[in-house]
Amino acid sequence: MRQYILRSYTVRFFLALTVILSITLVGKHVQAQLVKYANSYLQLGYSAQYESSGRSAIAQPYSFGQERTNPASLHHLAKPFVVGGSYASVFSNMGSLMYIGGAMRIDSISGGSVSLLRFGVDGIQNTLDWRDEHGNDDYGRIRRFSIADYALFVSYGRSLLWEGFAMGATAKILYRDEGGFATGIGLGIDLAANYRYGAWQFAAVARDVTSTWVLWFINAKKLSRVREGKELNSTPDRAAEGTAPTLDLATSYSRIFRENLHWGVTFCLSNHFDGQEYSPLHIGGVTFSPALGVWGSYRDLVFLRLGAHQLQKIPFSRERNTISFTPTAGIGLQGWGIRVDYAFSAPLAVVSARLNHLVSVSYTF
Numbered sequence: 001m002r003q004y005i006l007r008s009y010t011v012r013f014f015l016a017l018t019v020i021l022s023i024t025l026v027g028k029h030v031q032a033q034l035v036k037y038a039n040s041y042l043q044l045g046y047s048a049q050y051e052s053s054g055r056s057a058i059a060q061p062y063s064f065g066q067e068r069t070n071p072a073s074l075h076h077l078a079k080p081f082v083v084g085g086s087y088a089s090v091f092s093n094m095g096s097l098m099y100i101g102g103a104m105r106i107d108s109i110s111g112g113s114v115s116l117l118r119f120g121v122d123g124i125q126n127t128l129d130w131r132d133e134h135g136n137d138d139y140g141r142i143r144r145f146s147i148a149d150y151a152l153f154v155s156y157g158r159s160l161l162w163e164g165f166a167m168g169a170t171a172k173i174l175y176r177d178e179g180g181f182a183t184g185i186g187l188g189i190d191l192a193a194n195y196r197y198g199a200w201q202f203a204a205v206a207r208d209v210t211s212t213w214v215l216w217f218i219n220a221k222k223l224s225r226v227r228e229g230k231e232l233n234s235t236p237d238r239a240a241e242g243t244a245p246t247l248d249l250a251t252s253y254s255r256i257f258r259e260n261l262h263w264g265v266t267f268c269l270s271n272h273f274d275g276q277e278y279s280p281l282h283i284g285g286v287t288f289s290p291a292l293g294v295w296g297s298y299r300d301l302v303f304l305r306l307g308a309h310q311l312q313k314i315p316f317s318r319e320r321n322t323i324s325f326t327p328t329a330g331i332g333l334q335g336w337g338i339r340v341d342y343a344f345s346a347p348l349a350v351v352s353a354r355l356n357h358l359v360s361v362s363y364t365f
Contacts, residue, residue, distance in 0.1 A: 091347065
């Protein structure tokens with residue numbers, strides 16, 4: 001009964017927040033639109049196991065970080081509690097990401113988790129006052145600011161009556177601070193389903209099923225500048241941007257080889273419905289983004305992983321585009337309930353030499 005009451009109040013809380021946000025959007029005549037890369041920081045790696053497998057390890061048994069990729073995996077935890085954290089250096093330390101969370105077994109068929117994500121970029125140059133009142137460049141007038149984006153996730157997963165099936169959901173609350181120029185708050189919901197058949201696992205994860213809208217409160221006065229009697233950088237006080245839904249279809253296969261060696265293959269096809277043809281694989285307004293990973297372990301103590309994802313078209317010159325992808329790799333160690341994983345990736349490998357590094361640490365007890 002207590003678990004039912006808790007879930008009931010949680011659902012009511014998120015419904016109330018959704019209603020408040022909707023009223024604000026309608027009542028204030030906010031400029032709202034679906035944006036191609038809105039809330040893209042939520043797609044950054046928050047688990048080294050997931051990142052090193054090319055972000056394809058969605059149809060997998062639960063490990064720390066899996067609550068974000070697939071909340072349905074929470075239906076069966078190996079032990080009652082899991083706690084952990086991750087730290088990532090993004091684009092050779094241009095940005096940093098921190099992720100902490102914990103999961104617990106609720107009963108024999110269900111589990112839940114709470115986690116918090118922060119992504120920040122520091123030392124951004126503010127050139128709004130770069131020139132003085134006479135139009136001369138003055139580098140001493142340049143100031144620096146930081147941005148910080150936060151997300152709180154509450155996830156739940158449980159087994160169904162049919163053997164091998166499980167479902168899950170994640171509710172997320174977003175808070176974004178763009179250096180004092182604007183702040184935003186948003187809500188979103190992800191849904192997931194799992195099916196296991198022998199050595200095969202299948203998963204479907206629908207992200208941002210209602211579109212994840214962020215309502216922005218903009219400091220228009222801080223952005224505005226007047227030059228020669230003309231106002232520059234005129235902006236509205238309110239705005240809203242939404243993330244279009246995506247559907248991840250994933251599968252994995254694993255086998256034990258000579259008792260001590262364990263290997264597997266993971267694959268995920270992300271389907272985007274934002275009408276943007278940034279991938280060479282698309283039909284109409286639907287874009288398909290494949291991801292692939294392979295891994296091996298020795299006695300489930302030492303892990304090696306390789307992967308690739310983010311296949312896309314990018315401008316290589318004014319005359320032509322090129323095809324790029326992100327290769328990934330990583331290692332892991334596990335023992336006495338402690339798990340340490342490391343991953344690195346090379347985003348936009350064709351045109352960039354900057355790397356992402358990610359370390360995850362978790363404890364199961």
